[in-house]
Amino acid sequence: MPASNLHWRTLRGFVTAIALLLISIAAAHGQSKTLPPNTRFFVTEPPSGAVPQVESLLRQGKLKDALLIAAMETIPQAVWLTSGTPAEVSTTVASTLRQAAFERAIPVFTLYNIPGRDCGSYSAGGAENTADYETWIDAIAAAIGSKKAVIILEPDALADLPSDCGYDPTKVNIAQATADRFTQINYAVTTLETGPQTLVYLDAGNSHWQAVPIMAQRLVQAGIQQAQGFFTNVSNFNLNNYESTYDTWVSDCIAFGQDAEQGGWRLGNYSYCASQYYSPLGTVDPDNIATWIYTDEWYQQNMGIAVPTTHFVIDTSRNGQGPLDASIYANAPYTQPVSVVQTLTNGNWCNPPARGLGTHPTANTKVPLLDAYLWVKTPGQSDGTCDAAGGARAWDYQVYSQPGWPTNSAGQAVFDPLWGLDDPIAGAWFPQQALDLAQRANPALLP
Structure with a gap:
């Protein structure tokens, strides 16, 4: 091993160890928000379609299928906040927190009410404007107060900006809508993170969507420094190893672009980062993780003394069998x-x-920077008419x-x-899909 390479590895290892030590000291003194490995996540009320499906299966004599759906509904899932007046959403949050306290569990709230949601597609909707959205956020923050909660803030809001939607520029001021999106997310992060036990995660799409440099840039612009971290794979199906590798690179890229060493040439230059689509060290295939070694090698060679500290969580609600191969x-x-x-x-x-249900929610991930696997998307609810x-x-x-x-x-x-x-409309119960997910769960729901 060349002396220079040995020096780099030794130096980075030393800096990493010191950084992790400081983080652990801060946590021990209550200066850092954390999800301990033994965190117990809140089990929500079953969706409206789940109980009738169980009853129907029992009437048909399909006992095992009924047990599968029932078992699925015993797994912690996120509570989605998608609309309502400030008073209505405040009531929902307060009620959920009371139920979670009774379970001695931590609720996960998915906020999905950003103006221009889903580019006007299957899940179109959201607040009318920035002012309305900020008032809605204020109500949620006030309802949470000092209680502990995890916030999944606006799936797709950053991976699918208004500038990505293909809007007609004669009908939509795309530049203004995109600027407004960052204003809205920044406000939400700043407001929600004032809660002493509120952990906010921002949208980073998934490993088969935006490239690492793009996502790192958007996260920084959206205020990732004020958040607990970011999330990926919400309502998607990518396997854990793809997501955790991609997420680690995003965290690496954020650290790379904020490193002032060597005259600061890399400051703000997230576009230099290798990704799931490109590495100068070899051909990278986003569908073949074996080729991702070339991107791993790029980060090993270029991080210098930068240490990634941005945490993340992964939605595993439907990735038990990985993504569909349409070929x-x-x-x-x-x-x-x-x-x-x-x-x-x-x-x-x-x-x-x-597809199938995936890894059950847990904060005991044993992966650096990965705070938790969560079931964010409600299994059994349709993505849309598809x-x-x-x-x-x-x-x-x-x-x-x-x-x-x-x-x-x-x-x-x-x-x-x-x-x-x-297919049922977005958010409606899809009984065929619900049973299919439960039958193909990995790990299996029943012995």
């Missing part, structure tokens, strides 16, 4: 053309079949169809050929 639909009996398979690939985030009309599906019905499938263009536009039915 299977190119094979018999489906034999779909390349253009269709590409559309299915682009829409594989939307109610993909044959149809051709919304752009998530395409299908050549002349090549493959089934009896009972629609034969006219209007019916086919709102049909999901992957499930063979019309």
